[in-house]
Amino acid sequence: MNGGGMPSDGTERGAGGPAEVASYEPVIGLEIHVQLRTRTKMFCSCPLSFGEPPNTHTCPVCLGLPGSLPVANAEAIHYGLMIGLAVGSELAPRSIFHRKNYFYPDLPKGYQISQYDEPLCSGGRLGEVRIHRVHLEEDAAKLTHVGSSGRIHGSDASVVDFNRGGTPLAEIVTEPDVRSAEQASEWLRLLRTTLRQLGVSDVNMEEGSLRCDANISIRPVGTTQLGTKTELKNMNSFRFIERGIRAEVARQEALLRAGETVTQETLHFDPRTEAITSLRSKEEAHDYRYFPEPDLPPVRITNEMLHRARTAMPELPAARETRFASVLGLNVESARLLSWRAELGDYFEAALDAGASMHPPAGAQPLANWISELTARHDGDDPADSKVTPQALATLVGLVGSKKLTQGGAKQVLDRLVAEGGDPAAIVDAESLGAVGGADELAPVVRAALEANPDVAAKLRDGDMKPIGVIVGYVMKETRGRADGGEVTAIVRAELGL
Amino acid sequence: MDVQEIIGLTAAQAIAAIERGDLDAVELFSAYRRRAEEDELGAFTWVAEHLPADMHADGPLRGVPLAVKDLFCTAGIPSQSGSKILEGYLPPYTATSVARLEHAGATIVGKTNQDEFAMGSSNENSAFGPVLNPWDRTRVPGGSSGGSAAAVAAGLAPWALGTDTGGSIRQPAALCGIVGLKPTYGTVSRYGMIAFASSLDQAGPLTRDVTDAALLYRHMVGTDPNDATAVGHPEEIRLPTAERLDGLRLGVPTELTSGEGLEPGVLAAFEATLETARGLGATIEECSLHSAPHALSAYYVIAPAEASSNLARFDGVRYGLRREADDLVSMYTGTRHDGFGAEVKRRILIGTYALSSGYYDAYYGRAQRVRTLIAREFASVFERCDLVVTPTSPGVAFELGAKTADPLAMYLNDSFTVPMSLAGIPAISIPCGLSEDLPVGFQLAGPAFSENRILDAAHALERAIGFDGSPARTRTGATS
Numbered sequence: 001m002n003g004g005g006m007p008s009d010g011t012e013r014g015a016g017g018p019a020e021v022a023s024y025e026p027v028i029g030l031e032i033h034v035q036l037r038t039r040t041k042m043f044c045s046c047p048l049s050f051g052e053p054p055n056t057h058t059c060p061v062c063l064g065l066p067g068s069l070p071v072a073n074a075e076a077i078h079y080g081l082m083i084g085l086a087v088g089s090e091l092a093p094r095s096i097f098h099r100k101n102y103f104y105p106d107l108p109k110g111y112q113i114s115q116y117d118e119p120l121c122s123g124g125r126l127g128e129v130r131i132h133r134v135h136l137e138e139d140a141a142k143l144t145h146v147g148s149s150g151r152i153h154g155s156d157a158s159v160v161d162f163n164r165g166g167t168p169l170a171e172i173v174t175e176p177d178v179r180s181a182e183q184a185s186e187w188l189r190l191l192r193t194t195l196r197q198l199g200v201s202d203v204n205m206e207e208g209s210l211r212c213d214a215n216i217s218i219r220p221v222g223t224t225q226l227g228t229k230t231e232l233k234n235m236n237s238f239r240f241i242e243r244g245i246r247a248e249v250a251r252q253e254a255l256l257r258a259g260e261t262v263t264q265e266t267l268h269f270d271p272r273t274e275a276i277t278s279l280r281s282k283e284e285a286h287d288y289r290y291f292p293e294p295d296l297p298p299v300r301i302t303n304e305m306l307h308r309a310r311t312a313m314p315e316l317p318a319a320r321e322t323r324f325a326s327v328l329g330l331n332v333e334s335a336r337l338l339s340w341r342a343e344l345g346d347y348f349e350a351a352l353d354a355g356a357s358m359h360p361p362a363g364a365q366p367l368a369n370w371i372s373e374l375t376a377r378h379d380g381d382d383p384a385d386s387k388v389t390p391q392a393l394a395t396l397v398g399l400v401g402s403k404k405l406t407q408g409g410a411k412q413v414l415d416r417l418v419a420e421g422g423d424p425a426a427i428v429d430a431e432s433l434g435a436v437g438g439a440d441e442l443a444p445v446v447r448a449a450l451e452a453n454p455d456v457a458a459k460l461r462d463g464d465m466k467p468i469g470v471i472v473g474y475v476m477k478e479t480r481g482r483a484d485g486g487e488v489t490a491i492v493r494a495e496l497g498l
Numbered sequence: 499m500d501v502q503e504i505i506g507l508t509a510a511q512a513i514a515a516i517e518r519g520d521l522d523a524v525e526l527f528s529a530y531r532r533r534a535e536e537d538e539l540g541a542f543t544w545v546a547e548h549l550p551a552d553m554h555a556d557g558p559l560r561g562v563p564l565a566v567k568d569l570f571c572t573a574g575i576p577s578q579s580g581s582k583i584l585e586g587y588l589p590p591y592t593a594t595s596v597a598r599l600e601h602a603g604a605t606i607v608g609k610t611n612q613d614e615f616a617m618g619s620s621n622e623n624s625a626f627g628p629v630l631n632p633w634d635r636t637r638v639p640g641g642s643s644g645g646s647a648a649a650v651a652a653g654l655a656p657w658a659l660g661t662d663t664g665g666s667i668r669q670p671a672a673l674c675g676i677v678g679l680k681p682t683y684g685t686v687s688r689y690g691m692i693a694f695a696s697s698l699d700q701a702g703p704l705t706r707d708v709t710d711a712a713l714l715y716r717h718m719v720g721t722d723p724n725d726a727t728a729v730g731h732p733e734e735i736r737l738p739t740a741e742r743l744d745g746l747r748l749g750v751p752t753e754l755t756s757g758e759g760l761e762p763g764v765l766a767a768f769e770a771t772l773e774t775a776r777g778l779g780a781t782i783e784e785c786s787l788h789s790a791p792h793a794l795s796a797y798y799v800i801a802p803a804e805a806s807s808n809l810a811r812f813d814g815v816r817y818g819l820r821r822e823a824d825d826l827v828s829m830y831t832g833t834r835h836d837g838f839g840a841e842v843k844r845r846i847l848i849g850t851y852a853l854s855s856g857y858y859d860a861y862y863g864r865a866q867r868v869r870t871l872i873a874r875e876f877a878s879v880f881e882r883c884d885l886v887v888t889p890t891s892p893g894v895a896f897e898l899g900a901k902t903a904d905p906l907a908m909y910l911n912d913s914f915t916v917p918m919s920l921a922g923i924p925a926i927s928i929p930c931g932l933s934e935d936l937p938v939g940f941q942l943a944g945p946a947f948s949e950n951r952i953l954d955a956a957h958a959l960e961r962a963i964g965f966d967g968s969p970a971r972t973r974t975g976a977t978s
Contacts, residue, residue: 060591061724064811066584067571067593067690071726101807101853103830110810158826160815289853291862294696294804296726 024218024256026249027226028178029132032191034170034201035139035209036079041166042138043070043113049163062166064108069295072097076168077120077299079200080136081309083170084121086194086316087131093301095120095135097293102286105160106140113138114171116290120299127190127318130175141165170200176215176226181245185238188212193317193342205236212236214245217262218252227252228262232269233279244269248276320345324364328352334368343382344371347390355394367397373411377418387421388414396424408481409433436482439491442475445483446491449474461496468492504529505653505971508706509562510713510737512656516560523561524549527605530563533654534608539630539639541649543568544576544609557603559717564604565655567646568612570596570701571690575606579692580614580642582625583812583819583837593690594722595701596659602717607655610645614839615809616666616694618642619911622902623841630898631674632970633936637895640670640911646704647674653971657705657714661691663698664797665890665915668927671704672890672939675929675967677956678704679711680915682946683922684729686715687722693808695801696727698919706967708928708957712737715949736950738957744779746955748772748942749883753790754914761893763933768889771930771940774962775887780955785879785886789871793917796872798909799852799865800920805842806849812837844905873921880945885955888914890927890939918943926956929965937965 040047044061060068084091098116115135124131141162172191178184192203192210202209212235217227232248235241247269252262264282269275315323321339324330330338338345348371355363370393371383378386383393396413399405405413405428412433413424428434436442449471450457456467468489475488499521507515515521527549534545542565555561566572569579571589578584592600600606613623621629621644629644631637632652639648643660647670650658660667662680671678679702686701693699703714716735722728750772755765772782814820814833821832838846852861879886891911901908918925923946930940940959944952 060589063816065571065589065591065817066577066579066587066692066811067569067589069689069725069727071724099807101810103810103813105813105815105826108811108816110813111807287855289807289850289855289858291803291807291853291858294727 023221024249024253025179025221026181026245027176027217027219027229028180028184028245029176029215030129030172030174030178030184030188031213031215032172032188033139033211033213034083034172034195034203036076036168036170037199037201037209038073038075038079038168040073040075042073042076042136042168043166046166048167052163054159054161054163057163058165062108063162064110070113070293072296072299073168076136077301078305078309078312079168079198080120080134080170081301081305082198082200082312083134083172083195084124085309085313086198087121087124087126087134087172089121089124089131089134091121091301091306092118094118094298095301096298097136097296098290099293101289104140104143105158106143106165108141108162108165112140113293113296126194127187129177129187132173132175134170134172137169137171139164139167139169176217181242181249184214184245185242188238188241190317190340193340197314197316197342199314205238208236212241214241214248216245216248216252218249218256228264230262230264231266232276233266235269235271237271240269240271243271243274244276247274251276317342328364330365330368334365334372338368338371343384344375347371347383350384351390351394351397354389354391355398363397363401366401367394370397370410370414373414374418377414386418388417389421392417392422392424399424399428403437403484404428404435405433406435406482406484408476409435412481433480433482435484436479437484437487439494442479442483442488442491443495445475445478446471446488446495448478450492450495457496460492460498463498499525501529501533505533505656506968507656509559509656509710512562513558513560516562523553523555527553527561527563527607530607530655534565534649537649537654539632539635539648539652539654540627541565541610541629541639541645541652541654542608543578543580543611543626543645546607550605553605554601554603557601559599559603559713561603561605562656563607564599565608565610565646565649565658566596566606567643567658567660568609569616569661569692569694570609570659571692572596572606572609576609577692578626579616580612580624580626581812581837581839581842583833584692584817585625585819587818589690591690594687594724594728595718596690598720599659599714599717604717608649610643610649610655610658612645613642613666614842615692615805616642616661616663616699617805617841617845619665619669619908620896620898620901621645621670622898623839625839628898631895631936632973633675633895637897637936638673640673640891640895642666642670643678643704644670647671647676647678650674650676650704650706651967651970652973657703657710659701659714660704661694661699661701662915662919663694663700663801664919665912667702667704668915668925668939668941669891669911671927672929672937672941673895675937675965675970676704676706677708677711677926677928677960678702679715679926679949679953680918680924681715681719681949682731682924684727685731685947685949686718687720687725687728689722689724689728693804695804696808697804698797698801708926708953708960709737711926711956712953731949732947733950736953738950738953740954740958741961742779743775743955743958746775746780746885747883748775748780748782749785749879749886750782751787751790751879751886751888752784753787754888754917759892759910759913760889761933764889764891764893764938767931767933767938768940771959771963772887775959778958778962783883785883787872787875787879787886787917789868789875790917792868793872793920794909794913796865796868797912797916797920798848799861800869802845802849803852803862803865804849806846806853809838809842809846841905869920872917876917876921876923876943877945884944885948885952886943888941888943890914890941894933894936894938914941922946924949924952926952928956928960928963929967930959930963931965937967
């Protein structure tokens with residue numbers, strides 16, 4: 001089962017619940033809110049806000065002033081269609097907006113314009129997770145509670161910034177196909193990359209342009225009936241999502257093992273304390289009194305709109321992964337890494353284009369490996385932000401491929417490139433890092449190594465090859481890593497007549 | 499010209515007089531401004547203190563003053579929708595329909611009283627007091643555009659803007675002896691109209707005669723980038739010239755004209771008008787709107803449902819009345835308890851209930867199906883008839899307070915006007931005679947976008963009827 005990370009200490013043995021239940025599996029569905037990167041808000045012409053002073057990007061519509069009316073943003077609908085196409089949804093030729101009614105100070109009209117039973121996109125799949133629907137709605141304003149607690153209860157006052165209010169959101173709802181916390185965060189990375197590739201969102205979790213809720217239940221492994229679910233709200237990083245889901249799964253499992261039941265409720269996960277607290281129970285759930293938004297005519301998707309969305313579609317991670325694997329011959333890990341992390345894939349392709357000496361697929365896999373080396377030296381950030389140009393990395397890989405540079409030598413060159421940038425060939429020349437090769441150059445060094453380690457030489461002659469590393473290490477040290485280990489071994493054998 | 503001469507002119511006549519040089523636009527505005535200021539009927543909630551600096555006297559409407567129903571947002575001018583919760587509210591922007599009219603040369607002389615959030619048929623639900631009917635000050639002017647109707651009838655304004663959700667232009671026009679046009683839904687932008695029921699609300703003119711109605715309406719229609727439901731009008735609105743009704747087929751829906759509650763005097767005036775129409779060459783035939791008897795029930799589910807949501811924004815957070823409290827819910831409830839009147843609260847409750855989970859299908863869903871049926875039945879009737887005609891209201895203006903204790907009796911006032919609202923089709927009310935010395939309205943309705951046809955027919959009938967509205971003007975402000 002996929003429920004890795006489940007705490008098993010104590011709970012399994014100690015609980016007095018049904019003894020034969022060995023293990024539970026989590027059943028998780030995700031609801032993701034994506035702020036769309038449109039020019040203007042969902043239902044008015046205010047520009048989107050990126051940290052401007054409070055209440056400067058507002059108008060009668062997004063302030064909910066009397067008499068104002070919404071007009072749907074065509075660009076948001078376009079982005080919604082692109083998301084639908086990316087996950088293979090059925091795109092509704094006619095969809096409608098509904099009003100979701102509830103009172104809260106961050107909701108100026110007293111209702112949120114959203115979609116209900118006729119969403120823009122239905123069904124679909126991304127990776128191994130099926131998509132239930134994708135719909136459009138407007139974001140709420142930002143409420144800040146002034147005073148002690150930071151929450152509305154007990155605060156001295158609350159202030160509202162309507163800059164965010166009305167920002168277009170796409171809500172993506174999955175089927176309950178996720179089976180672990182790790183899978184949830186891994187899949188969210190794929191979704192994030194897909195959305196970034198589409199160019200429809202900044203997909204920045206910390207800044208709230210990508211937000212995730214999880215519907216979580218557990219059931220005994222091997223059964224199909226769904227357990228009572230809880231909804232974990234608004235986790236704003238991949239780490240918190242993993243930790244939050246893990247904690248909630250553990251909480252539910254502990255309840256069931258203790259013979260208790262899970263209550264349907266909406267929960268909040270505090271990443272600092274790992275505490276899960278109830279926001280509201282099923283009984284306290286809102287009756288949103290959904291009804292069709294009379295101020296907006298139905299959204300009718302024309303062939304022209306579909307054509308425009310299809311034309312705007314870039315290559316998506318799943319397709320790119322397939323291409324990297326089948327056309328360029330990358331291994332599974334590299335293909336997934338370079339496609340799911342689009343910036344790595346972009347860097348990879350730029351280097352491929354730059355490397356005239358490289359002939360895919362032969363040079364592709366080594367290049368992929370060297371990109372991993374580069375990111376490891378660059379804190380995992382986008383290599384495009386490093387001092388190493390794709391051209392430089394391509395040259396480096398070419399030097400290794402043509403045996404002009406050893407792996408060890410190349411790592412030293414890469415260190416220099418990361419620190420200072422520049423041309424690898426020039427660094428190799430200036431630092432004399434070029435590979436040392438051939439019997440002419442290496443045989444004297446090997447002989448010196450054997451002479452310096454007579455006992456090792458004796459063992460080798462007797463056919464015990466274990467200590468050969470000592471000889472290779474000596475040669476590497478002498479050549480400052482510029483020799484090829486395999487070649488050194490071959491010369492040792494030749495020298496000893498083995 | 500003296501004041502009596504000036505207020506004797508229709509808006510079109512005043513425009514002609516200005517163009518001839520017989521009348522000065524400033525003089526006209528001042529005359530009406532003074533009369534509005536001396537208003538004894540409670541028709542106005544705000545009157546201009548002076549001539550606005552940006553008067554467009556060179557526009558086709560030549561600066562002629564216009565009274566505007568309170569619920570239209572007018573920048574910097576109180577726009578309160580007859581409600582205490584918006585008392586003193588000054589919008590930062592002007593409604594599209596008003597802005598269009600101003601651009602065409604209309605000058606706002608005042609804002610007119612109305613039922614709170616346009617909910618009412620007598621104008622007694624206003625937070626700013628009732629409006630008196632200029633024909634008889636012990637009676638109501640109708641509602642919800644009661645202030646606009648009374649102001650035009652009494653000569654306190656040459657014409658006025660109103661809104662009609664279930665009859666709120668036509669019924670007060672009928673009760674005050676003037677013309678009121680409810681246009682096809684969507685031909686006039688709703689942007690800046692403080693919403694009652696979004697799928698029904700429509701702005702329209704209240705005027706002295708049919709020509710003025712056509713003239714004002716012509717400058718209101720059009721699409722609007724701020725209103726996704728505004729579709730404009732496929733035809734240019736013409737000033738009506740018809741004097742005959744030859745070949746016009748008028749349908750009289752039996753379900754509406756044989757119902758209970760129709761006052762004999764109203765029925766007599768209606769039938770006399772049918773005779774007049776026949777004399778002008780029209781044919782009269784009975785037709786059937788089977789679902790019309792259910793229209794009122796459907797309306798009083800749909801309109802409150804939308805209102806319950808539309809009025810949620812009046813929460814004390816950003817504008818309007820606010821009752822300070824220690825916590826959020828108490829602030830909400832205190833504000834809305836004190837800010838809304840009884841009828842508004844009643845409709846919010848009805849609407850909230852009708853939309854509630856578990857009741858939606860039985861109420862809102864079913865009401866929408868009735869609405870669809872009514873629209874289809876009208877469409878079918880219009881295959882055989884050019885226009886449908888009914889009395890506008892089952893009775894003449896009633897006495898103040900007569901129906902305030904009985905909401906259902908009050909709602910019945912709308913039974914002849916609501917079906918057209920649900921169908922989204924245009925309808926006009928013209929005065930067709932007197933009953934008990936009070937005006938009776940005659941309603942003509944046509945298919946969507948048939949305003950030109952309706953205005954022509956109404957114009958021909960108006961000439962033949964020769965209704966005299968001057969008593970309401972002479973009884974008002976005679977001392978000034």
